[in-house]
Amino acid sequence: MLEDKNPQRTSLEQLGEFGLIDHLTKNFEIKHKSTLKGIGDDAAVFDHKQQTVLTTDFLIEGVHFDLSYMPLKHLGYKAVMVNLSDVYAMNAKATQITVSLAVSNRFPLEALEELYAGIALASKVYNVDLIGGDTTTSTSGMLISITAIGEAKKEEITYRSGAKPNDLLVVSGDLGAAYMGLQVLEREKEVFKVNPNNQPDLSPYSYIVERQLKPEARKDIAELLKQLDVLPTAMIDISDGLSSEILHLCKNSKVGCNLFEEKIPLDPTVITTCEEFNIDSTMVALSGGEDYELLFTIAQNDFDKIKGNPNLTVIGHMTEASEGAHLVTRANTKIELTAQGWNSFKSND
Ligand code: ADP
Ligand code: MG
Numbered sequence: 023m024l025e026d027k028n029p030q031r032t033s034l035e036q037l038g039e040f041g042l043i044d045h046l047t048k049n050f051e052i053k054h055k056s057t058l059k060g061i062g063d064d065a066a067v068f069d070h071k072q073q074t075v076l077t078t079d080f081l082i083e084g085v086h087f088d089l090s091y092m093p094l095k096h097l098g099y100k101a102v103m104v105n106l107s108d109v110y111a112m113n114a115k116a117t118q119i120t121v122s123l124a125v126s127n128r129f130p131l132e133a134l135e136e137l138y139a140g141i142a143l144a145s146k147v148y149n150v151d152l153i154g155g156d157t158t159t160s161t162s163g164m165l166i167s168i169t170a171i172g173e174a175k176k177e178e179i180t181y182r183s184g185a186k187p188n189d190l191l192v193v194s195g196d197l198g199a200a201y202m203g204l205q206v207l208e209r210e211k212e213v214f215k216v217n218p219n220n221q222p223d224l225s226p227y228s229y230i231v232e233r234q235l236k237p238e239a240r241k242d243i244a245e246l247l248k249q250l251d252v253l254p255t256a257m258i259d260i261s262d263g264l265s266s267e268i269l270h271l272c273k274n275s276k277v278g279c280n281l282f283e284e285k286i287p288l289d290p291t292v293i294t295t296c297e298e299f300n301i302d303s304t305m306v307a308l309s310g311g312e313d314y315e316l317l318f319t320i321a322q323n324d325f326d327k328i329k330g331n332p333n334l335t336v337i338g339h340m341t342e343a344s345e346g347a348h349l350v351t352r353a354n355t356k357i358e359l360t361a362q363g364w365n366s367f368k369s370n371d
Contacts, residue, residue, distance in 0.1 A: 039157055053150075054149075066120070075174060098136070102145065112257070122167040123158070124165040125165075198307040201234075206227045237313075239259075243316050246333060263361075268317070278347050292307075
């Protein structure tokens, strides 16, 4: 996983900036009518009939990703997912992206081709147009900034601020897998440093490693909620861990929350890997981060519409703000929720 499998190296200087941009973007097709002008002018032009949402994220080598176990194709894919997840968290349809890159000359053209292969795959699968970006050099490492643009009907946009007391708190998918995948990859990296001939067997961990290296943004959930005729009262995506996102919803909506530990959805691989690493699985779900699931609140009346759906789990309910935000444990004790994961659990955001 860590060796250089791609011996061919074409230096970026050989192409020059414009040659490089052309080369990397030539196979991207414009799919949306709303994209009037994509790459190739001073600015892109698009025409949304509905309201426009826009979000941007930075990914920095050594802070947000480690190329010793993150294949560049996956990095490109993930960089797009991180942004699309924010668009879906607004209950909007993602339509366009821009990609800005700063790379040092240690990267050959072939590396950037890999990165763009991941961006191209994500754009295809998630149906978004690449409409521009910027390319420059960095003195060390790689920095990627992606901006995602989307559209939504004014009345369908879900802010963090709409949750009411007694609303149900719902999460898509399961939690904690990306964090445990990272723990496995970090461990294998250390093993590899000591013994480079040791090929790790990651097959027992394939689900959690994939959740770390190739997350999927929950485009399907926004579509599912429309089908079910459920409009969330508030929504956020889970990038920093469940507790921190719940606290954002509470603060912005001026409500409190009871989260039930026994309801938190965990994949069996997360449970067994937590046992192996001697980490508490609830802590991992609360503080691990990078799950890119959607966390939202719905009116109690809508419960029947989502009941039993395998993609959705009711994990708690909102309360008056004066009651605070709490985790109700399996032993039925109440612990105040804190965003402790932010500082103590991981070294980046
Ligand atoms: P300008 O100098 O006017 O900012 P650039 O030469 O930087 O323009 O970019 C030329 C075109 O290529 C623009 O449409 C820009 O959006 C696009 N572009 C630049 N870098 C990238 C990139 N890394 N990925 C996608 N498009 C890019
Ligand atoms: Mg430019």
